[in-house]
Each structure stands twice: as structure tokens, then as C-alpha cells.
Amino acid sequence: MANFLGESYMDIDDPEVHEDNDVDMIIESSSNKEDDKERNFWKGSTNAKPDKFEIEEGSLELLRVFYKRFFPYKTYCYWLNYSIDPMDKPFQNREFNFVKPGDDEVYMRYLSFDTIEEFKNEVLRVCPKKIDIGAVFTAKPKEKKSLKLSALKPVEKELIFDIDMNDYDEFRTCCSGATICEKCWQLIAVAIKILDSALREDFGFKYLLWVYSGRRGVHCWVCDERARKLSDDERKSIASYLGVIKGGAQQNKKVHLYKNSLHPSLTRAHKIIEEYFERVILEDQEVLKDEREWTKVLECIPDDGVRRRLDDDWRKNSSRHSTEKWDNLLAELESSTKMTKKADSLRVCKIEIMLQYLYPRLDEAVSTKMIHLLKSPFCVHPSTGRVCVPIIPEECENFNPMVVPTISSLYNEINDYDRSHVKNDGERSLHDYEKTSLSPYIKYFDKFVQSILKETLAKNKAAMQMSMEF
């Protein structure tokens, strides 16, 4: 196994491009709400208004170059096979969904592949503007039509989480809509830190793959065997355990804690939030800046008197900075806990507000169903052209979505490299990705997949030894 990753990803022969003769389904809107709003821009869409990405003549060609020269087919397929053995059920019975290039949302559902070559050939032939990954079934999804309905049941799937900036829009002040900047990225970064530690420490999961969604969100793929085999009910319990934020934009108070004791998981989350609250919420987002904003915070306080006193004070001194207003709020809560019957509620109120702003806002529906399709790592976001690259959770604060490679920046980088670099005798030929800024992301993905495969290998060895002993 040591060097399966050492070989070129591109050592599979490129297929010929065939005439398209699929029978496709034009389907329902995408399962991912971020993508529901997408307009296609591949191939001549006139309605597209991408945020930071210029539509270029032939962008479909750029996508084709990406799939041909950069997509890490081998590591990707071994990842989904969860074994270094030849492709087996976990890969072969996995549902893929391709969205064809073009203006319409034309979905190719229930695709599955027997080998890495077959997968790669189909990707190159179709040049999908999006690839979704679904569950592993009891049989090959591509044989759906010849199978009895009962023969095709989902049996496993990574536990997945989706965090979207959309859910922070009710208080995000630096940007709105599809835009994102380094300031509001910190909201996502804190969410990653909290969810990552909860999944590792509360559930003991080890293999968490965090992936940038290409525009303004992240996905987490929990790949441990135990996570992949969770039933829908078990997924629901985990999602509900982590669903601390209740209610949408219409509901003001979204966190309700027990008065006297804080769950250890929330104590840990609160500790993480304490590090960031002042900078991210008070300084960057200025959530107490004007009346419209501070009213949302005051509505989390369960005492009319406290609310009124703060509101009066801030109206008279509205130019006070949010950090100073927060100090006023803390002082008011502190003095009021001594005189009111609601002392316990007021004591936890500060923590409730902090959690409300920085605890991860999860799209629970994504996590609860094994059959839910999720956009694949390393595909390209249809409206930004950015590659959905993995994020190292420990470094998520420094991750800058604005510098994630796009298919056109990669195209330029590789051309620049090839133009300026003369290969010396004996020098190893680099993989195309190594010539570009995609390199660290693919190397991280390689390492991640290797670590899972090593564990499977060790498990299989141990099982073999056991069976030989008996």
C-alpha cells in the first residue's frame, strides 16, 4: 500500500469522448440548498452572475482540463472503497449523481462504477458540472432498472454535516447573499472547531474530512466505519444532540440551556467561543451597533427590566462600540442576578447569547438520511469556478476561501509552470497538480485517505490472525 499514492493519478488512459446517448432524468432541484440557487454557467449560460469568477469563452474546456489533469481519481476511488484491494462493494455499490454541463439541471442519477478507469472515463466523457456522492447500496445502483425495488437498499454512508453561511445571514453585517470575506469566514471557522471537537471527543470519531463547498460553506464527512454504518435513527439522534441552535430567522431566542448545569460538550464549545466572541462577533460583525441589531441580542434576555434599562442606555449612547455595550450587558446581568427571582436564567443568559451567535448552525436534514446526496470533494463550484478542496480543521482560521484555486487559475498556473520550467536530466516528472497551488490540498487528501486505509489494513490483518488461531 505504501506507494499506491506515489503513482501518477493520470496513469489511466484517457477515454475517447463518445457521443452522448444517455437517457437522463431531468430532476427535482438539488438536495443542497446552496446549490438550489445556482445558475449554470458552463457552456453558454447567459443568466449566470458568478461572484468572483469571470465567465470565459470555453469555460467548459477549463472544466475538462481540470478533470483531465487535476482530479485525484485514484486516491478518491480508494477513499470510497475503504480498502487498497481492487474496487469492491463500498465503491462499486456507491451511488453517484452527475449534473451535466449546460443550462438545464440535467441529472444523471443512480450511476455506479466497477473500476477507477470506468469512473474516470465517465467523468471525462460527461464533464459534469457537479458530482454528488450518495449511499452504498446492497447492489449496484446502475443496475437499478433490472433489480427488484427491495434489492436496492442503502446500507452505509459517511455521516455528513453541512454548514452554510446562509444560516448566519440574520446577523452577518460584513457581507450578504453569496459574498463572503475573511471576516465572516471566521463564523464558519469557529463552527468547524466546535463541531470537530464534539465529533472527536463526544463520539470518538477519528476520520473527519472537512471540505470547502466552493462558495460560502463547508461539509464534513465523518468516514469512520462506525459512522458509515449508522442507521437513520442514530444519525437523527446525533444531529439532534448537536442541534443546539433551534429555530430559524423568525425565532429570536434560539438557545435554551438548563439553568444549573451545562453539558460538558457545551462547556467545551463555550470555551472555544470565549476565544473568538469579542473579535468575531463584537468587533468584526458589531452585533450591538444599532437598534435593529441590539434588539436581537436583548430579546434573548428573559427579564423585561434588564432589557429596558439596556435599551434606554444604548439609545442615549448609540455610538458606543459593540464591545462597550457588551460590557454594559454583562454588568447589568451581574447586578440583576442579585435582585431577581430569575437569577438562574440570567446567569446562563450570557452563555446562551454567545452560543446563539457562534455555535455551529447545522442543516440537520443533510445529516439524518443515509441516502442524502452531497456534493463531492474536488468537484468545482458551478458559480465560482472554485475547487471544493479539503480544509485542515486545525488551520481553518487561516483558510482563505478567496484564494482557493479556480479552474482558470489552475489552467494559468500550469501553463506558466510548463512555459518557464526546463526539466533537468534525472529530475522526476511532477504530477500536474504538483505544479500548482492545488498541491497542498491533494497532499492533505492523500494523507487522510492513507490513514484510513492503513487502519482497514490493520483490522483485516488482525481478523485474519484471529481466524488462523481458531
Ligand SMILES: [Zn+2]
Ligand atoms: Zn464578510
